Amino acid sequence: MAQTAVAPSEPAAPHAASAHQTNTGVSNNKLAIWVFLASESLFFGAFIATYFLYRGRDAQFLKGPSPSSLLNIPFTSVTSFVLLMSSLTMVLALAAIQRGDHRRFRIWILATALFGMTFIGGQVYEFTEFYREGLHLGTNLFGTTFFVLTGLHGAHVTIGIVWLLSLWGRSMQGNLGPEKHEAVEIAGLYWHFVDVVWIFIFTAVYLIPQH
């Protein structure tokens, strides 16, 4: 394996596109999104911890329907699969833009947004059903912690969808060349983070046996 030393100022490759222009040696945009995601870990950690703290605490004087009678695991499992698959289409979109394949990029980024919309549609349906069954934000501790935790996650997914569609729009206008793939990578990091947060919410809220 022949090895060649290359000066840091030569044409850039993935990960390096903007990194070599900073005095820290890393891309400022990517550093910003990683710091943001680290802070988001603390943000969602607060709500997941709160959910666990209050889980089953008011079981003996629970007003309204019980969690076990409301939660529809098969339905939410399907929407969870959809969100997981959106992470796959997101990385395929990134791979496509990095090699300059705009047609495939648009297909994969649109598929990711559609998967996200399907997930949000499922959440809206679920919230509506719970509301009809009598579970509101203030009905009991489960209602409060459930709606706040899953609602905030849903808001993040919605922001992600808008972000993905804006990338699709930029690509359609020809404003997203391979040299700007970092914009897609950053959106992808956000999207994958939203996915991994759901992995834990799904386990905490739906899969762990209810009281």
Place this chain on the structure above:
Amino acid sequence: MSDQGTAPGTAIAVAGDAGGALVVSDGEAVVGEEFHHHPTPRQYVFIAVVLVVVTSIEIATSYLNTGHTNLIIVALFLMAALKFFLVAAWYMHMRTDQAFFRRVFVVGLVGAGVVYGIVMLVFSSTVLKS
């Protein structure tokens, strides 16, 4: 579909830790000890299949009625942690990206774990039981 990655012989400029020279070795850009190429689409699909399989096992586990609730909870969280690791390492490229980003994110995760671990210990043993 082939991964974009880096074509063999392509000149690369990567700023690793301050101003280090970079070495290109048969298409793999190396800064210090780090590799800077993304997985192939085939690898992405393989990870997705693993994620689907683990999720299916998770869902099946949640339906188990063994009486060992704590064991089920531990198993469910281990599987969630495995899925988190797979997505973070492969899809978020934490395996191959610059270590600095990984460290920033891990600081947030560990910080969240410590802070909320303490909160849960304190509140679950005092306030909520009083």
